[in-house]
């Protein structure tokens with residue numbers, strides 16, 4: 588873990604009360620980020636971030652490239668200092684009016700490429716993080732290295748190899764073992780799976796997630812992959828343009844995104860113009876129930892493609908344009924009727940994409956009856 592001797596700015600050392608509000612501390616918060624900002628030159632990269640992470644919890648910070656994810660992680664690690672705001676661990680300030688350097692924060696860090704030392708063996712890489720006061724002598728070190736390799740499901744026989752003699756997934760597990768050797772309370776993972784191919788990526792993610800969960804380590808994963816964020820974490824924080832657009836559990840952020848951009852970032856979304864009356868949105872797909880309507884009248888309604896099903900008994904129809912076959916499911920493009928029967932309903936003629944498991948059912952030009960399952964999410968029109 589390299590430290591870059593960050594110099595806290597005057598604002599970070601002496602934040603004004605205006606920018607460092609007291610946010611109620613909850614007993615099980617391990618990490619609290621309060622009103623944190625960070626500028627690089629004239630660019631404000633973080634614009635007032637507030638985020639709390641529960642002890643032993645797993646948070647994924649997800650967002651498009653350049654949204655400030657890595658910068659936030661580096662601030663938590665102590666590689667950089669915030670310009671304003673503060674960061675607390677266990678309710679104690681580590682950045683803000685005080686400064687605790689990276690090596691005293693008890694935080695592990697695994698980078699995208701693992702950053703193993705190429706000239707050291709696997710065993711020496713893992714041993715690098717050990718507290719030599721605690722593990723004195725070759726035997727004690729060897730036993731602990733074997734234990735750590737076992738923890739990440741690697742045979743101790745690998746200890747003698749050099750990093751380049753291992754697969755990408757094995758190298759990432761070694762990087763985790765090295766970071767775990769320091770016995771960190773918090774583990775920061777900066778896109779550690781992104782260089783791995785699809786199959787290895789899922790297996791490595793599962794293996795690393797299991798190790799951290801079993802050890803009760805509070806974990807923050809940075810990723811730009813929404814599926815990875817949803818499957819890995821119990822809390823997802825969506826970043827956009829230096830701000831947190833939404834924080835919630837994976838189910839909530841996926842099914843009830845806060846705005847259209849978040850909806851589209853987290854997965855495929857069908858978005859239609861609609862007329863909202865009470866808690867029913869009327870659109871080309873019929874009357875769709877909406878939870879907590881944000882407005883009345885003209886809105887946009889969002890559905891996930893898997894909520895739109897083919898159902899023989901429905902009055903809503905569409906025409907198949909084409910489809911893509913993916914094996915277990917197909918993606919079917921459908922054109923909705925030009926003018927909905929009810930004149931109050933905006934839209935018509937929209938092209939939507941749904942998912943269906945049976946490709947044999949779809950033919951171009953075929954008429955399909957469609958049914959919506961569950962609730963939609965309405966977004967006000969600006």
Ligand SMILES: Nc1ncnc2c1ncn2[C@@H]1O[C@H](COP(=O)(O)OP(=O)(O)OP(=O)(O)O)[C@@H](O)[C@H]1O
Pocket residue numbers: 627628632650651652653654655656657658659811
């Ligand atoms: N040390 C630095 N000096 C100047 N600008 C920086 C520095 N670090 C980051 N930035 C800028 O801050 C912005 C946010 O970068 P950051 O790496 O935090 O984004 P990110 O969301 O992690 O992106 P990616 O997914 O591409 O890694 C970018 O515009 C980047 O160019």
